[in-house]
Amino acid sequence: GQNIDQPTEMTATEGAIVQINCTYQTSGFNGLFWYQQHAGEAPTFLSYNVLDGLEEKGRFSSFLSRSKGYSYLLLKELQMKDSASYLCAVFSGNTPLVFGKGTRLSVIA
């Protein structure tokens, strides 16, 4: 089976750094994806990790530890527009992406 866990909600201050965690238990693993979804809009791709370690993309970084079934998304220099849901998803290779329920991030002034 597939099980992906993320915190339901987080709040952070504009300009700060926030880390959104994701743990997963899946029957196979070929990669972990992060998507951003603003309310009522389409999810948009942020990053994916296949190997252990940190992938950096501007203000966003994603980390993966396959042995621990753990990933996090790090958002730096938070802006108000970063208020959105962040979805962790696992690709097992033979089945389509399985998504967690998402973490709703609120950025406050």
Next chain:
Amino acid sequence: DSGVTQTPKHLITATGQRVTLRCSPRSGDLSVYWYQQSLDQGLQFLIQYYNGEERAKGNILERFSAQQFPDLHSELNLSSLELGDSALYFCASSVSSGGSSGANVLTFGAGSRLTVL
């Protein structure tokens, strides 16, 4: 504009009715996926097509069906609608199916919001 086109954007209908949602994938993408997103629920995978053939099936109800046509556009048919079917229905596309993660980055359409009254 993601390149994935979904119509209609909004749909209001009554219980017991039938609707069809349409999706045109991004140019060059052969795989089409349908996901359902209800309030407080994550994205639930319904079904995937690759180059015209059904590739994977998720938690899709028997009242729902889909197909992918030779021009690669796809339709999701929802029948005998119930109040609980009210949700956002997303279509996504990717270059391939299986294989490397990079080829399986999903690009989502803007969604079709279905309200069943």
